[in-house]
Amino acid sequence: MEVFPGKILIVDDEPDIVEFISYNLKSKGYLIAAARDGVEAIRKARDFRPDLILLDIMMPNKDGIETIRELRAMHEFDDTAIIFLTAINDEKIEIEGLKIGADDFISKPIKPELLATRIGSALRRFRKDEEHEQKQTFGDLEINKTKFTVSYKGTEILLAKKEFELLSLLASKPGRVFLRNEILQRVWGTDVIVGDRTIDVHIRKIRQKVGIDLITTVKGVGYKFEMS
Amino acid sequence: MEVFPGKILIVDDEPDIVEFISYNLKSKGYLIAAARDGVEAIRKARDFRPDLILLDIMMPNKDGIETIRELRAMHEFDDTAIIFLTAINDEKIEIEGLKIGADDFISKPIKPELLATRIGSALRRFRKDEEHEQKQTFGDLEINKTKFTVSYKGTEILLAKKEFELLSLLASKPGRVFLRNEILQRVWGTDVIVGDRTIDVHIRKIRQKVGIDLITTVKGVGYKFEMS
DNA sequence: TCGACGCTTAACAATTCCATAATATTCCGT
DNA sequence: ACGGAATATTATGGAATTGTTAAGCGTCGA
Structure with missing residues (x-):
């Protein structure tokens, strides 16, 4: 059964990373959109209505923490999973992120299989609410x-x-x-x-x-x- | 149904502490097992196969250091995170513990939120891809x-x-x-x-x-x- | 109220596992 | 090739675990 897996918004200021992730996820059938910073992220999110957002923490023009805070504040993204991309293994940021509504963390460098399984389980967690016959x-x-x-x-x-x-x-x-x-x-x-x-x-x-x-x-x- | 966060083994000789931690973690959906000393800990670990072990250092009948040494010697716990519980802020013990395979430290008295976030990040670090089998x-x-x-x-x-x-x-x-x-x-x-x-x-x-x-x-x- | 059903327990049977003993075989240095 | 030591093989009894059955108890609905 070939199900449409979902829409994902990638937010990162490094084009290489966006390209890398994008390529990987497209090959699995996801629809992809990308944004370069927090401001653009919010605009594209409203427009694209992704099921999941991959959000880099270190970004110009509004960082990850601030972005997620705004996204969570608008309740139109209540059903959207958000995964943080962290370069560093910084516990403070993780705690901060969890408090304001991140659903998971993936640290760079990114391993494709890990990315796929994390995304898969985050989406599954969120899709439970939509009542399909289970x-x-x-x-x-x-x-x-x-x-x-x-x-x-x-x-x-x-x-x-x-x-x-x-x-x-x-x-x-x-x-x-x-x-x-x-x-x-x-x-x-x-x-x-x-x-x-x-x-x-x-x-x-x-x-x-x-x-x-x-x-x-x-x-x-x-x-x-x-x-x- | 909720997501299943993981199995945790608590090892401490003080029933109050076990009870306290146990209550906190159960409310977050973890499965809990407990042991009173090092010998019991190893026995229960083999049988319960926890994802994470909370290990008190000061214990009768085989202390925390010795216990972790044995656990790490058996390869079946290579994928198990181990967090030490220390009453004192003893650097020697922490260094010793890190050398032989502890993943983190939490000092008593224990604060529930701190416990939860530390456990969360330790598990995330260790998380096996539940999707793919071992x-x-x-x-x-x-x-x-x-x-x-x-x-x-x-x-x-x-x-x-x-x-x-x-x-x-x-x-x-x-x-x-x-x-x-x-x-x-x-x-x-x-x-x-x-x-x-x-x-x-x-x-x-x-x-x-x-x-x-x-x-x-x-x-x-x-x-x-x-x-x- | 009665009966049906679900859940748990107890008691016993059946099975499987595991350590040991006894015996055979292999290996290795001389 | 020989002897001794280490390992292989096989059988066996006991221990531990699971399977099975029936009975007790509570709950719910007719």
């Missing part, structure tokens, strides 16, 4: 988080709440092993204390209801979701 | 630490925990010979005492399961990982 499919299996159902080869299977949450968690990262206490904390919460067999019993029920073996036990470690 | 490939062989699997020419092989850890260790530095007692310490820990044949048996099982001969015996010295 569903995942794995072969014949479909997990629908808005309808709270699981279907296998078209037939819907009814899972109880805990069972569904457990399966959702495991399926959120197929193949990845979730430790038992990680599962406990994430499905049951940090305060609740339940016995160890409780997880097993739920796993059992899921396996039973779904029929095929989706969940693999990794003894001494945890469980993972995997299509055979 | 894996190593050697020709046709792939070791995947998030999935806990080893695959050879595409077929997945299931190793038991100890076997997997042993293979991971050897594969972490291909070609390098690991001494037997080095292996013992890193895979089994310093406290556990097992006979010499135990290593051999596990090596045997790995060779058997994987099929090809990945592990070379260096008689009188140890073992090394090597693709033929």
Whole structure:
């Protein structure tokens, strides 16, 4: 499924960097706009309405901190992710940036893969608000988080709440092993204390209801979701 | 659903401090585990696999310095950030700590906002690309630490925990010979005492399961990982 | 109120893992 | 080639972990 990944505004005063980032992101299908300083950034942002802004901190004519402060002040960018580009590893700036609404930091020199994954996760974080039907499919299996159902080869299977949450968690990262206490904390919460067999019993029920073996036990470690 | 920020292990012998930190971090969505001393810390770290460890320096039953030394010796915590908690503003300790692998220091009394930002930046620095899995490939062989699997020419092989850890260790530095007692310490820990044949048996099982001969015996010295 | 259902626990079964012992084999220096 | 030492192999029992089943309890809706 080829989805349009998003629009990104790059703000940096060094043309080389803009060019570098721009090239990388275009190849991944993003739409790109660029600005040279804070003033231009705000103008282009209103016009281009990016999903995400990559903002250099050190800039002439209005620096990154000041720019983000203004952007956040207008609430038309409430749904826009902002990532800071920092040359230095300056904690003060990072703290400052976080306080006023940066969503992440990437320090130069920029590694393309890192850039891509950070942008990906920032966008994903922000896109949650837009209500698409949240569903995942794995072969014949479909997990629908808005309808709270699981279907296998078209037939819907009814899972109880805990069972569904457990399966959702495991399926959120197929193949990845979730430790038992990680599962406990994430499905049951940090305060609740339940016995160890409780997880097993739920796993059992899921396996039973779904029929095929989706969940693999990794003894001494945890469980993972995997299509055979 | 919220973004999952990470897992943190708190190590301190004062229950009040553990409680205080724990409460603060839980409210930010972190998963928390706690340990009272160095020995317990190492045990829990292996089992909880935290992204970050908050380590008190003054502790009974193995102090912070000694603990971090051991943690860093086992390669399985190479990707784990470690922050020291110091009551005193002792430069000697800080220098000592940095030398052996601490990533930051926080001095008591602890201020919640400071704690949160420091933890945030330490995690960001260390953040593995959760998107891409932690894996190593050697020709046709792939070791995947998030999935806990080893695959050879595409077929997945299931190793038991100890076997997997042993293979991971050897594969972490291909070609390098690991001494037997080095292996013992890193895979089994310093406290556990097992006979010499135990290593051999596990090596045997790995060779058997994987099929090809990945592990070379260096008689009188140890073992090394090597693709033929 | 009754019954159905979801969740947790307890009790027991089944499985897997792991360390050791016992024996065989290989390696290496002489 | 020989002897001794180190490692390989195999089998085994116990420990640790997980699977399974049934029962108890609370909640919700008919």
